Amino acid sequence: MVAAAAGVSASTVSRAYSHPHLLRPDTVDRVREIADELGYVPHYPARALSTGRLGTIAVVVPDIANPFFPPVIRAVEAAAGRLGVSTLLADTDEEPQKEADLLLALQRRTDGVVLVSSRLPEATVRARSLVHPLVLVNRDVEGVRRILIDTAVGMREAIDHLAGLGHRRLAYVAGPASSWSDSERRRALTARARELGVSLSVSGPHRPEHEEGRAAAAQVLRTGATGVIAFDDVLAQGMLAGLLEAGVAVPRDVSLVGCDDILAVRTVPPLSTIHGPSAEAGRAAVDLLLAHIDGAGEDDAAAAVSISAHFVHRASTGRAPRRA
Amino acid sequence: MVAAAAGVSASTVSRAYSHPHLLRPDTVDRVREIADELGYVPHYPARALSTGRLGTIAVVVPDIANPFFPPVIRAVEAAAGRLGVSTLLADTDEEPQKEADLLLALQRRTDGVVLVSSRLPEATVRARSLVHPLVLVNRDVEGVRRILIDTAVGMREAIDHLAGLGHRRLAYVAGPASSWSDSERRRALTARARELGVSLSVSGPHRPEHEEGRAAAAQVLRTGATGVIAFDDVLAQGMLAGLLEAGVAVPRDVSLVGCDDILAVRTVPPLSTIHGPSAEAGRAAVDLLLAHIDGAGEDDAAAAVSISAHFVHRASTGRAPRRA
DNA sequence: TTGTAGGCGTTATCAA
DNA sequence: TTGATAACGCCTACAA
Numbered sequence: 001m002v003a004a005a006a007g008v009s010a011s012t013v014s015r016a017y018s019h020p021h022l023l024r025p026d027t028v029d030r031v032r033e034i035a036d037e038l039g040y041v042p043h044y045p046a047r048a049l050s051t052g053r054l055g056t057i058a059v060v061v062p063d064i065a066n067p068f069f070p071p072v073i074r075a076v077e078a079a080a081g082r083l084g085v086s087t088l089l090a091d092t093d094e095e096p097q098k099e100a101d102l103l104l105a106l107q108r109r110t111d112g113v114v115l116v117s118s119r120l121p122e123a124t125v126r127a128r129s130l131v132h133p134l135v136l137v138n139r140d141v142e143g144v145r146r147i148l149i150d151t152a153v154g155m156r157e158a159i160d161h162l163a164g165l166g167h168r169r170l171a172y173v174a175g176p177a178s179s180w181s182d183s184e185r186r187r188a189l190t191a192r193a194r195e196l197g198v199s200l201s202v203s204g205p206h207r208p209e210h211e212e213g214r215a216a217a218a219q220v221l222r223t224g225a226t227g228v229i230a231f232d233d234v235l236a237q238g239m240l241a242g243l244l245e246a247g248v249a250v251p252r253d254v255s256l257v258g259c260d261d262i263l264a265v266r267t268v269p270p271l272s273t274i275h276g277p278s279a280e281a282g283r284a285a286v287d288l289l290l291a292h293i294d295g296a297g298e299d300d301a302a303a304a305v306s307i308s309a310h311f312v313h314r315a316s317t318g319r320a321p322r323r324a
Numbered sequence: 325m326v327a328a329a330a331g332v333s334a335s336t337v338s339r340a341y342s343h344p345h346l347l348r349p350d351t352v353d354r355v356r357e358i359a360d361e362l363g364y365v366p367h368y369p370a371r372a373l374s375t376g377r378l379g380t381i382a383v384v385v386p387d388i389a390n391p392f393f394p395p396v397i398r399a400v401e402a403a404a405g406r407l408g409v410s411t412l413l414a415d416t417d418e419e420p421q422k423e424a425d426l427l428l429a430l431q432r433r434t435d436g437v438v439l440v441s442s443r444l445p446e447a448t449v450r451a452r453s454l455v456h457p458l459v460l461v462n463r464d465v466e467g468v469r470r471i472l473i474d475t476a477v478g479m480r481e482a483i484d485h486l487a488g489l490g491h492r493r494l495a496y497v498a499g500p501a502s503s504w505s506d507s508e509r510r511r512a513l514t515a516r517a518r519e520l521g522v523s524l525s526v527s528g529p530h531r532p533e534h535e536e537g538r539a540a541a542a543q544v545l546r547t548g549a550t551g552v553i554a555f556d557d558v559l560a561q562g563m564l565a566g567l568l569e570a571g572v573a574v575p576r577d578v579s580l581v582g583c584d585d586i587l588a589v590r591t592v593p594p595l596s597t598i599h600g601p602s603a604e605a606g607r608a609a610v611d612l613l614l615a616h617i618d619g620a621g622e623d624d625a626a627a628a629v630s631i632s633a634h635f636v637h638r639a640s641t642g643r644a645p646r647r648a
Numbered sequence: 649t650t651g652t653a654g655g656c657g658t659t660a661t662c663a664a
Numbered sequence: 665t666t667g668a669t670a671a672c673g674c675c676t677a678c679a680a
Binding site for chain 1: 363365366367368369370372373378380388389391394395397398401402410411412413414415428429431432433455534561562564565568588589590592
Binding site: 010011013014015017018019042043044045046047048049050051 | 656657658659660
């Protein structure tokens with residue numbers, strides 16, 4: 001080690017960075033000064049080898065290009081960075097196999113993983129969480145630490161909103177079959193529709209892509225629905241385009257609700273949607289993960305933190321049209 | 325090491341993973357099988373310690389939530405992953421100071437950095453590239469390896485396209501004053517407009533945000549322009565909304581061109597734009613970076629790879645309207 | 649084809 | 665308050 005040559009011993013240099021309070025202040029200063037001159041930066045992998053802590057966590061998402069994820073990733077990265085932990089990002093391309101491989105590879109290069117919207121079977125997730133610290137976001141697996149964005153609340157609010165505007169025939173444009181969020185949303189909608197006595201048809205499953213939403217428009221129109229709720233804003237935006245093409249005006253003829261609030265007011269008309277606090281979820285995930293990594297205890301092994309997402313009324317929903 | 329207990333020696337296990345061809349096939353199989361059973365995964369940091377290669381690179385971007393970056397990040401991650409290199413993602417929050425700190429921290433945890441749209445002064449960038457392998461994307465610093473997306477070509481094509489449709493009065497909705505891309509684009513447009521003898525007014529500078537584009541619509545209409553080129557798709561999409569509000573139809577009354585092709589066909593009408601091969605840029609950056617890391621030589625020290633971005637005709641451009 | 653020995657940079661422990 | 669030493673898990677000679 002270069003710094004040692006320019007002054008003291010290796011352990012003193014180590015302490016100057018890791019436990020400065022154990023050294024005389026002027027020793028710390030002297031070492032750091034020389035280290036800076038030499039362009040020395042502590043070598044993390046070596047440190048990892050002796051401490052067993054890598055100082056790195058990973059965030060794994062299905063698709064980085066999906067605008068739902070960047071805010072989560074950013075929040076994770078910020079929260080981790082604040083604690084001196086760096087963040088590895090991985091993208092599973094929506095492929096469960098790739099996700100599984102990734103998790104395995106990450107096991108020895110990270111202290112833990114924040115797994116967002118996992119597409120893996122419950123059993124697999126549970127097994128992973130046993131061998132490597134893991135916190136789920138947007139996925140509910142009993143016995144695994146998780147942060148849940150509860151969109152069911154918002155879905156109920158959305159359906160109440162539509163029913164209040166006189167819509168009696170609704171449609172849900174569903175997301176991926178393997179998505180936990182989708183089944184939650186679908187369940188909440190179905191139950192609420194029944195309670196209110198309005199009809200609800202379901203289109204899908206769909207990959208959350210613009211084209212899919214666009215293509216689903218014709219099918220949804222055929223059901224006679226005047227109120228449409230989409231799995232997410234991406235599908236909703238596609239639906240908006242599809243409806244426009246079919247000569248259907250929003251919200252005059254059909255009211256449309258998205259989910260996740262990732263497009264803000266960037267659509268015409270601005271989309272009524274369900275706002276999920278994704279940044280907060282990312283932060284909470286890091287807290288839970290780091291607490292788990294540090295704390296030896298298995299105390300909170302099954303902790304589930306739930307954050308509610310609420311309906312936001314913008315301009316894509318309005319009174320139901322008079323019966324055709 | 326556990327696997328050793330269940331069969332042979334440590335170095336044999338090491339070879340089973342790093343140099344399988346040096347071992348008898350059945351030995352490799354046996355070792356791997358037992359390793360799998362025990363849930364063994366090679367410990368990368370330890371490997372890094374002895375080889376001097378971390379097997380990790382970083383991508384640094386100003387803002388992960390800006391839709392221009394995810395495709396680049398994804399491409400980097402994919403290209404690196406294919407070569408067994410993992411990718412660390414960092415976000416500078418658009419702050420040069422944070423960017424500088426990050427680069428320093430990354431020096432000992434990565435083999436090199438892909439730095440996208442850096443906001444750092446040239447001298448700083450140049451200095452960093454001397455102490456740690458670095459490849460720039462979307463930033464032109466003499467003497468530093470870099471991948472440039474040349475949108476000037478596309479800008480010329482766009483203006484030719486509009487002029488060919490009969491537009492004589494054009495407007496450019498400019499991006500941030502400090503942006504290298506903006507000055508490149510503006511220069512190309514100004515020169516070409518002069519060559520073709522069409523007028524070009526400039527609005528801005530603007531931050532590349534939806535609201536800014538929307539607000540700029542009125543100003544642009546006042547110039548009498550029938551052909552509008554925006555710094556990027558985000559501004560163009562805002563402009564689209566602003567024009568719609570002003571009762572101006574696209575492309576009937578005004579033709580609109582974006583840049584970067586980050587919205588694909590997700591606007592109505594689908595935006596004519598300039599497609600920057602950002603995925604290709606990410607891939608090229610990784611190639612250049614890894615070649616630099618491996619190759620001892622300083623041969624390509626100043627390599628600049630330029631990739632042309634071309635005009636894509638979709639539905640937001642059409643014949644110029646008859647003179648009012 | 650396989651085993652043995654030494655070293656990579658850091659930290660924890662123990663001694664001074 | 666500081667130094668010496670062993671150890672972390674892996675890799676690369678070199679030896680067998």
